[in-house]
Amino acid sequence: MSESGILQNIFFPARSKTCGSSPTEEKQKEEAMLVERVCAGEKQAFDEFYRKLSPLVHGIILAKVPRDEVDDIVQEVFISAFQKLHTLRDKNAVSPWIASIARNRAVEFYRRHKPTVELSENLSHNGNAKNEALEILEAIRELPETYRETLILRLVEGLTGPEIAEQTGLKHESVRVNLHRGMKILRKKLGIEV
Amino acid sequence: MKKDYLWDKTGNDAEIERLENALQEFRSKNTTPPEIPSKTFAFDRTALPNPNPRRFFKLAWTGFAAAAGLLIFSIGIFQVLNFEKQETAKTQPEQTSNEKSTENLPIAVEEKPSDEKSSEAIDETKPKVVKAKSYPQRNRAKRFVKNKKRVSVEPSANKTIAGTVKPVKKDLPDDETLILTKEEKQAYDQLMKALAITSSSLKTVKDKAQGIEE
Numbered sequence: 001m002s003e004s005g006i007l008q009n010i011f012f013p014a015r016s017k018t019c020g021s022s023p024t025e026e027k028q029k030e031e032a033m034l035v036e037r038v039c040a041g042e043k044q045a046f047d048e049f050y051r052k053l054s055p056l057v058h059g060i061i062l063a064k065v066p067r068d069e070v071d072d073i074v075q076e077v078f079i080s081a082f083q084k085l086h087t088l089r090d091k092n093a094v095s096p097w098i099a100s101i102a103r104n105r106a107v108e109f110y111r112r113h114k115p116t117v118e119l120s121e122n123l124s125h126n127g128n129a130k131n132e133a134l135e136i137l138e139a140i141r142e143l144p145e146t147y148r149e150t151l152i153l154r155l156v157e158g159l160t161g162p163e164i165a166e167q168t169g170l171k172h173e174s175v176r177v178n179l180h181r182g183m184k185i186l187r188k189k190l191g192i193e194v
Numbered sequence: 195m196k197k198d199y200l201w202d203k204t205g206n207d208a209e210i211e212r213l214e215n216a217l218q219e220f221r222s223k224n225t226t227p228p229e230i231p232s233k234t235f236a237f238d239r240t241a242l243p244n245p246n247p248r249r250f251f252k253l254a255w256t257g258f259a260a261a262a263g264l265l266i267f268s269i270g271i272f273q274v275l276n277f278e279k280q281e282t283a284k285t286q287p288e289q290t291s292n293e294k295s296t297e298n299l300p301i302a303v304e305e306k307p308s309d310e311k312s313s314e315a316i317d318e319t320k321p322k323v324v325k326a327k328s329y330p331q332r333n334r335a336k337r338f339v340k341n342k343k344r345v346s347v348e349p350s351a352n353k354t355i356a357g358t359v360k361p362v363k364k365d366l367p368d369d370e371t372l373i374l375t376k377e378e379k380q381a382y383d384q385l386m387k388a389l390a391i392t393s394s395s396l397k398t399v400k401d402k403a404q405g406i407e408e
Contacts, residue, residue: 046227047227049227050227050228051227054222055221055222058221058222059222062220067220074222075228078227078228079228129216130219132216133216133217133219133220136213136216136217137217137220154200155213155214155217156217156218156220156221158214158218160201160202160203161200161202162201162202176198179200179201180200183200183210187209
């Protein structure tokens with residue numbers, strides 16, 4: 001146990017139930033250790049790093065960029081993140097850091113490419129399900145940016161509200177508000193009655 | 195505890211579940227990380243991030259400012275002490291008696307027997323013999339006084355040298371050491387210390403500057 005943990009046990013015994021560290025802090029420590037291993041050059045660590053953060057990056061890119069380009073941009077984001085990982089000062093905050101890289105890359109995409117009208121795939125022979133999915137996705141992408149990203153991470157990538165808050169660096173209350181307000185507007189757009 | 199399926203997937207919400215199922219096909223499926231060349235893994239660990247030049251200049255300026263401040267302070271102390279010495283020198287009563295004046299200033303005396311003086315013409319242009327006596331320390335300070343007294347020597351046939359001769363100011367030879375008062379010595383020590391501190395801090399700043407540039 002660290003010195004701070006010992007002091008916490010003495011002065012705040014009720015608080016320190018589990019060796020003085022909350023689950024969030026433990027997760028952050030694990031993330032920091034993973035980052036250290038990636039910086040040290042472990043390929044396995046990088047694979048783990050990718051698997052852990054790819055839903056976040058994918059969701060952020062999907063909210064902004066045409067679907068056909070999403071996978072390529074996700075790869076670019078991870079390569080760029082790997083190259084700059086040694087410059088990261090706070091290794092506990094790697095998730096918000098990579099989220100910001102993803103957002104910047106999405107903006108850069110629109111600077112490099114002219115905006116095009118996205119045609120929906122397989123319009124002739126696909127079922128109603130895919131049409132519906134596309135319609136829902138387009139409806140979400142028309143929402144304001146704050147709600148758009150949060151809803152895609154929740155509904156498409158399957159992350160929970162607390163997970164979204166941890167990985168994006170937002171407060172829990174902010175994420176909760178974004179989810180509920182975004183959902184309300186989405187229901188109106190889709191004509192779903194509550 | 196209130197269940198909020200949208201927030202943490204507790205409870206049930208059919209509508210949200212339907213949306214999740216519909217959008218599942220757009221979920222991230224890539225489990226394969228991007229191919230990164232093996233060379234990229236061996237990056238230079240010794241490569242430090244670019245030093246912030248502003249931070250260096252800030253440090254350097256702080257050091258210079260501190261050194262300059264110390265220097266000015268020490269010069270100020272020295273000036274104050276010097277001024278006090280001058281003041282004490284001015285306020286000291288002029289010594290009219292020959293004994294005191296001979297004690298205070300170096301004496302240029304012609305040491306000749308009294309009967310010989312009357313017969314010989316005194317040539318004041320010739321250098322006169324000086325025999326240094328043990329002067330009291332306080333009176334030596336008068337050498338540094340700006341308003342230096344010039345006193346002519348008037349030899350007398352019948353009187354002793356100590357009684358009648360008025361001293362002539364003469365510069366000290368170079369090899370003779372200065373005797374300082376206690377206060378002067380303290381001031382001198384303080385000045386030396388201040389200068390040493392200033393020079394060491396300047397050296398530190400210089401080393402840091404050279405270290406960062408390298």
